Amino acid sequence: MRILLTNDDGVHARGLEVLEEIARALSDDIWVVAPETDQSGVSHSLSLNDPLRLREIGPRHFAVKGTPTDCVIMAARHILPEGRPDLVLSGVNRGRNAAEDVTYSGTVAGAIEGAVLGVPSFALSQAFTSETRKAPHWATALKFAPDLIRRVLAEGMPRDVLVNVNFPDCPPEHVKGIAVSTQGKRPQELLRIEPRRDGRGNPYYWIAYERAPAHTERDGTDLWALADNRISVTPLRLNMTDEPFMTRLAEVFG
Numbered sequence: 670m671r672i673l674l675t676n677d678d679g680v681h682a683r684g685l686e687v688l689e690e691i692a693r694a695l696s697d698d699i700w701v702v703a704p705e706t707d708q709s710g711v712s713h714s715l716s717l718n719d720p721l722r723l724r725e726i727g728p729r730h731f732a733v734k735g736t737p738t739d740c741v742i743m744a745a746r747h748i749l750p751e752g753r754p755d756l757v758l759s760g761v762n763r764g765r766n767a768a769e770d771v772t773y774s775g776t777v778a779g780a781i782e783g784a785v786l787g788v789p790s791f792a793l794s795q796a797f798t799s800e801t802r803k804a805p806h807w808a809t810a811l812k813f814a815p816d817l818i819r820r821v822l823a824e825g826m827p828r829d830v831l832v833n834v835n836f837p838d839c840p841p842e843h844v845k846g847i848a849v850s851t852q853g854k855r856p857q858e859l860l861r862i863e864p865r866r867d868g869r870g871n872p873y874y875w876i877a878y879e880r881a882p883a884h885t886e887r888d889g890t891d892l893w894a895l896a897d898n899r900i901s902v903t904p905l906r907l908n909m910t911d912e913p914f915m916t917r918l919a920e921v922f923g
Contacts, residue, residue: 670755672695672699672755673702673744674701674702675701675757682703684795685761688760691811702731702748705735712778713778716736736775737759737782741779742782756791757790766833768890774792777831791821795807806839814836831904834903837895845897845898847900863875
């Protein structure tokens, strides 16, 4: 099985090293094609107005000056011998990609592009808090990811579906289990603009989040799963059509 690895934290990120260890438990045919620099938050963007710079940094390891989407396209269309891979793994992201994060995440986008190509694809993320920010529990992803991926692949993944996996912010021995969950939603009041001034007195701004309270409602979402020290597994579809509302609109417009 040929596995393509990518991420959005950059080709030198610790999470990518963790992902390679995970992949090695599944296959010996591993290819790494990741962004040259941190591309967090770029979503499913691709480079149309800038050239893609490709650099080989080691055997089967490549850096692309571009987005995670660029990396998967470059790998499948140019780098890999005999075309597309058999599996795409994106991550392991430093920080969770739950709730509306999936629409911003370059990690999820790497898996989206894999699914676009018709390849089984997973986005993997390791949650952390302010206390574990400098040392996330990478061992949790390492312990549970290989078997989780094997079991999903054995079940068979539908075409145009990817699997978003988030590992909780706890050591492996404290993980309660796996929760197959829906995509959650955070209170948007947590999002704010933080104004600052530079050395010349000119204003500039950061997009910031207030610290969210623990998600205690047992509602089956990825946010609840992580708060309860469970691994969240959320299948996501490429087709974002809302069919019930489409039916209503068809009646409106005849």
